[in-house]
Amino acid sequence: MTTLSEVARHxxxxxxxxxxxxxxxxxxxxxxxxxxLDAVDALGYRPHLAARALAEGRAPTxxxxxxxxxxxxxxxxxxxxxxxxxxxxxxxxxxxTNEDPLTGRAYLDQIAGTLxxxxxxxxxxxxxxxxxxxxxxxxPVVLCMWERPNEPPGLPCVAVDFRLAGELAATHxxxxxxxxxxxxxxxxASGIHAAxxxxxxxxxxxxxxxxxxxxxxxxxxxxxxxxxxALLEADPKLTAIFATNDLPALGAMHAAADLGLNVPGDxxxxxxxxxxxxxxxxxxxxxxxxxxVEVADLAVSLLRELIESSYGQAGRQPAASVPMxxxxxxxxVVRASTGVPRPR
Amino acid sequence: MTTLSEVARHxxxxxxxxxxxxxxxxxxxxxxxxxxLDAVDALGYRPHLAARALAEGRAPTxxxxxxxxxxxxxxxxxxxxxxxxxxxxxxxxxxxTNEDPLTGRAYLDQIAGTLxxxxxxxxxxxxxxxxxxxxxxxxPVVLCMWERPNEPPGLPCVAVDFRLAGELAATHxxxxxxxxxxxxxxxxASGIHAAxxxxxxxxxxxxxxxxxxxxxxxxxxxxxxxxxxALLEADPKLTAIFATNDLPALGAMHAAADLGLNVPGDxxxxxxxxxxxxxxxxxxxxxxxxxxVEVADLAVSLLRELIESSYGQAGRQPAASVPMxxxxxxxxVVRASTGVPRPR
Numbered sequence: 001m002t003t004l005s006e007v008a009r010h011x012x013x014x015x016x017x018x019x020x021x022x023x024x025x026x027x028x029x030x031x032x033x034x035x036x037l038d039a040v041d042a043l044g045y046r047p048h049l050a051a052r053a054l055a056e057g058r059a060p061t062x063x064x065x066x067x068x069x070x071x072x073x074x075x076x077x078x079x080x081x082x083x084x085x086x087x088x089x090x091x092x093x094x095x096x097t098n099e100d101p102l103t104g105r106a107y108l109d110q111i112a113g114t115l116x117x118x119x120x121x122x123x124x125x126x127x128x129x130x131x132x133x134x135x136x137x138x139x140p141v142v143l144c145m146w147e148r149p150n151e152p153p154g155l156p157c158v159a160v161d162f163r164l165a166g167e168l169a170a171t172h173x174x175x176x177x178x179x180x181x182x183x184x185x186x187x188x189a190s191g192i193h194a195a196x197x198x199x200x201x202x203x204x205x206x207x208x209x210x211x212x213x214x215x216x217x218x219x220x221x222x223x224x225x226x227x228x229x230a231l232l233e234a235d236p237k238l239t240a241i242f243a244t245n246d247l248p249a250l251g252a253m254h255a256a257a258d259l260g261l262n263v264p265g266d267x268x269x270x271x272x273x274x275x276x277x278x279x280x281x282x283x284x285x286x287x288x289x290x291x292x293v294e295v296a297d298l299a300v301s302l303l304r305e306l307i308e309s310s311y312g313q314a315g316r317q318p319a320a321s322v323p324m325x326x327x328x329x330x331x332x333v334v335r336a337s338t339g340v341p342r343p344r
Numbered sequence: 345m346t347t348l349s350e351v352a353r354h355x356x357x358x359x360x361x362x363x364x365x366x367x368x369x370x371x372x373x374x375x376x377x378x379x380x381l382d383a384v385d386a387l388g389y390r391p392h393l394a395a396r397a398l399a400e401g402r403a404p405t406x407x408x409x410x411x412x413x414x415x416x417x418x419x420x421x422x423x424x425x426x427x428x429x430x431x432x433x434x435x436x437x438x439x440x441t442n443e444d445p446l447t448g449r450a451y452l453d454q455i456a457g458t459l460x461x462x463x464x465x466x467x468x469x470x471x472x473x474x475x476x477x478x479x480x481x482x483x484p485v486v487l488c489m490w491e492r493p494n495e496p497p498g499l500p501c502v503a504v505d506f507r508l509a510g511e512l513a514a515t516h517x518x519x520x521x522x523x524x525x526x527x528x529x530x531x532x533a534s535g536i537h538a539a540x541x542x543x544x545x546x547x548x549x550x551x552x553x554x555x556x557x558x559x560x561x562x563x564x565x566x567x568x569x570x571x572x573x574a575l576l577e578a579d580p581k582l583t584a585i586f587a588t589n590d591l592p593a594l595g596a597m598h599a600a601a602d603l604g605l606n607v608p609g610d611x612x613x614x615x616x617x618x619x620x621x622x623x624x625x626x627x628x629x630x631x632x633x634x635x636x637v638e639v640a641d642l643a644v645s646l647l648r649e650l651i652e653s654s655y656g657q658a659g660r661q662p663a664a665s666v667p668m669x670x671x672x673x674x675x676x677v678v679r680a681s682t683g684v685p686r687p688r
Contacts, residue, residue, distance in 0.1 A: 061437065061459070068423065070620065075419045079412065082440055091455060093405065093437050096426055111435060115405070221624045254626050276414070277621075280565045280594075282601050 004045070011039035061091045062303065063116035065107065067099045067123055071219075072247070073275050073292075074122065077144070080296030081120060088304055099125040112139040118303040120144055123192055131155055132316060140306035144299040145290075147195045149326050154316075156306060158298045158325045165272045165288040165330040166199030166244070172286070172332055173240045174207045178268060178341050181212045182231035184243040184252060186219030193219070193244040196272055200242055213238075217248055224251025232259060232267075239268065239341035246271035246278045246287055253281065253337060264339035274333055283336035291327050298325040348389070355383035405435045406647065407460035409451065411443045411467055415563075416591070416619050418466065421488070424640030425464060432648055443469040456483040462647040464488055467536055475499055476660060484650035488643045489634075491539045493670050498660075500650060502642045502669045509616045509632040509674040510543030510588070516630070516676055517584045518551045522612060522685050525556045526575035528587040528596060530563030537563070537588040540616055544586055557582075561592060568592025572599035576611075583612065583685035590615035590622045590631055597625065597681060608683035618677055627680035635671050642669045 008015040013032060020026035021036040028036070039045070062085050066074040082092045093116060097104040104126040112119055112134045119134060119141045131141045135155070143157035152159075173181055183200060187193040201211055213235055217227035224243055228251060232238060243249035249271030256267045263269055263283055271278060274289035302325055306312070352359040357376060364370030365380040372380075383389070406429050410418040426436045437460060441448040448470040456463055456478045463478060463485045475485045479499070487501035496503075517525055527544060531537040545555055557579055561571035568587055572595060576582055587593035593615030600611045607613055607627055615622060618633035646669055650656070 069413075069419045069426075070423045072416060072419075075413045075416075078438070079414045079440060082413075082438075091437050091439070091459065093435050094422070094426075095435070096423060115435065250624075254624075257626050280598075282598050 007036065007039045007043055007045045010043060011035045061093050061111075061116045062300070063093050063095055063107065063111055063119045065095050065097055065104060065119060065121045065126060067097055067125060069094055069096055072277055073245075073273060076275060077122060077292055077296060080293045081144075081300060083293075084297045084300035088300070090300075097125060101125055101127045101130070105130045108134045113137050118142070118307050120299050120303060128153070128155070135312035136316070138310065138312070140303055140311050142299050142303045142306070144295055146324070147192055149324070152319065152322060152324055154319060154322060156302060156311070156323045158295050158302065158327060160290055160295060160327045161329055162193075162272070162290075163195045163199035163202075165290065166196040166201075166242075167203040168199075168288050168330060168332050169242050169270045169272065170200045170203035170207075172270060172334070172338065173242065173268060174203065174209060176240075176268065176338060176340050178240040179209050180235070180238050180341075181209070181240045181242055182228075182235065182238045183212060183214040184224055184227040184231070184241060184248045185214060185216045186223065186243065186245040186248050188216055191216075196244040200244075219245050219247060221247050221251040221254065224248025225255045226251075228252035228255035229259070232256075232261075239266075240338070241267065241269050243269070243271045246273045246275045246285060249285055249287065249337075250277060250281055253283070253285070263337050265342055268338040268341065270338055272330070278333075278335070281337075286335045286338040287333055288330045289333045290330050295327050298327060351380065351383045351387055351389045354387055355379045405437050405455075405460045406644070407437050407439055407451065407455055407463045409439050409441055409448060409463060409465045409470060411441055411469060413438055413440055416621055417589075417617060420619060421466060421636055421640060424637045425488075425644060427637075428641045428644035432644070434644075441469065445469055445471045445474070449474045452478045457481050462486070462651050464643055464647060472497070472499070479656035480660070482654065482656070484647055484655050486643050486647045486650070488639055490668070491536055493668070496663065496666060496668055498663060498666060500646060500655070500667045502639050502646065502671060504634055504639060504671045505673055506537075506616070506634075507539045507543035507546075509634065510540040510545075510586075511547040512543075512632050512674060512676050513586050513614045513616065514544045514547035514551075516614060516678070516682065517586065517612060518547070518553060520584075520612065520682060520684050522584040523553050524579070524582050524685075525553070525584045525586055526572075526579065526582045527556060527558040528568055528571040528575070528585060528592045529558060529560045530567065530587065530589040530592050532560060535560075540588040544588075563589050563591060565591050565595040565598065568595025569599045570595075572596035573603070576600075576603060576605075583610075584682070585611065585613050587613070587615045590617045590619045590629060593629055593631070593681075594621060594625055597627070597629070607681050609686055612682040612685065614682055616674070622677075622679070625681075630679045630682040631677055632674045633677045634674050639671050642671060 004015050008018045018036050021033050085092050095107040122144050135141050146157040146159040147162040149159040185193050185197045215227035217223035241252045249269050252269045253263050256263050261267045271287040274287045278285040278287045348359050352362045362380050365377050429436050439451040465487050479485050490501040490503040491506040493503040529537050529541045559571035561567035585596045593613050596613050597607050600607050605611045615631040618631045622629040622631045
């Protein structure tokens with residue numbers, strides 16, 4: 001493989017000049033610049049990213065930790081992250097933890113600071129101690145989609161006001177006239193969807209509506225399906241179901257179909273996130289949209305700032321100096337799955 | 345960061361011995377081995393993957409080129425590739441080309457042979473000349489999901505008999521009694537789904553059934569939706585629709601719903617691939633399942649063989665020596681979207 005020195009010799013300049021031309025920095029005259037580019041062409045030189053990164057004490061990729069790329073939210077988010085990362089010349093390595101903290105730790109141990117100079121973490125069930133260790137070794141970590149903007153996690157993050165998302169969902173159903181609403185929470189009671197459910201319950205409470213039944217379920221179509229059937233069995237007079245995520249909301253629509261219930265005639269269904277499937281389901285799903293692309297952009301740019309500033313290398317930061325970016329607010333997207341209640 | 349030499353000094357052995365212990369090769373006595381592992385623990389040593397790979401003239405990742413990770417097939421395939429790659433200690437970089445050959449070339453130029461020691465290519469609309477160039481630079485390339493086992497592409501590949509998949513779909517519809525079948529082809533007439541459609545047409549022909557109408561459409565739910573509406577408008581008496589992929593088949597089911605047609609009562613729908621959504625749609629989609637996990641396993645193991653053997657570095661191979669692995673045959677999976685025709 002052609003080296004930088006060979007290009008320099010061919011162009012009659014120093015290796016530093018070749019490097020300056022390729023990286024578009026330093027002062028190089030137009031004719032010298034052209035000579036270098038011609039030599040690059042003639043010799044088929046390609047900069048060796050890994051070598052360059054090592055020489056500079058850097059790693060050329062960003063790692064994106066996800067619980068499973070097969071969950072349809074993550075590919076959409078990964079694509080947005082990749083677009084943002086490519087702008088700064090970074091490639092993205094996607095690491096699937098399968099919600100296993102040990103797999104997550106193995107990835108962090110093996111790639112953080114060597115292959116990857118920064119780590120983006122989505123809901124991958126990682127151990128915070130492992131993330132702090134990664135940070136203290138000089139590889140910044142950014143949590144994407146932190147659920148509680150007013151309870152900072154002690155790690156740099158991009159927060160989304162998911163409490164508000166739950167509130168907006170409840171307000172939409174209340175405005176349509178629903179008073180008998182079931183809830184499907186796609187995590188354990190104390191899990192990552194708790195804030196969404198709190199917002200939902202608070203809005204019901206503020207309107208004087210009863211809290212209604214709740215089921216905790218896996219954050220999947222199947223999980224939502226089973227939970228919706230259980231809710232409708234326990235209370236056949238429910239007129240609406242709120243799910244803390246789009247996948248269980250889609251499952252609730254399947255359950256309604258299997259029970260012979262028309263959506264939204266007999267049962268309104270609303271989710272949170274606005275994944276592509278929400279737009280493509282029949283009926284299309286009313287949901288509270290989260291600004292996925294904006295979160296990806298904020299997360300990548302925050303991570304780049306931290307990389308440039310050698311954040312975290314001096315050990316754990318005082319809480320007040322741990323940066324948090326907050327995304328714009330979630331928004332109601334009304335589609336065909338919600339309507340005025342028709343008592344059964 | 346702790347170096348290998350520091351570990352060696354701490355354990356009182358040579359760096360080569362440390363390396364042998366960590367890589368589980370060479371002969372090292374049990375007590376020496378333990379001393380090395382203790383030193384690794386005590387000093388918190390982590391092997392520097394990128395440095396090790398460079399020292400060995402290797403790159404530590406595999407690149408997976410996909411047209412868009414947001415298309416639900418690719419995450420499922422990427423997950424299977426990642427599982428297979430992790431077995432050999434490789435990480436996977438996912439590169440989205442957005443079906444743009446120039447983006448694909450930029451990825452290949454920047455990462456092949458430096459960050460990645462091998463490249464897996466799915467339907468990413470890459471230029472074959474670029475792939476040959478990558479190969480001749482010493483970075484093996486494997487095409488995954490090659491559609492025509494008896495027309496080798498001149499590059500190492502894993503082939504799936506997609507012609508047979510089309511044939512099986514037609515045979516299933518014929519067996520149910522359908523004679524008036526429309527087809528949605530998710531690519532251009534000469535595009536990558538052509539083999540599937542040929543198999544379909546041949547089976548109809550062999551059974552003496554008419555060829556039926558065909559629409560070429562984008563390989564998406566929306567593409568299938570529009571194509572199905574056009575087919576049903578042109579011939580309201582169609583009793584079945586075959587789509588060359590699951591996404592357009594799902595779109596055809598949406599179109600049927602919007603036209604007030606019951607699936608499968610009024611219209612049977614069948615696809616190819618068996619993505620997760622096929623199982624989760626209502627009604628669940630009958631489809632011809634492709635062995636995705638097996639293809640991923642075959643592709644990763646073929647790529648590893650080629651990496652070990654320095655395949656392709658001596659220039660383009662004679663056709664006969666270009667390896668091809670063929671997956672097990674696609675299989676009919678009968679679900680709820682197909683049934684006996686009921687004339688309208």
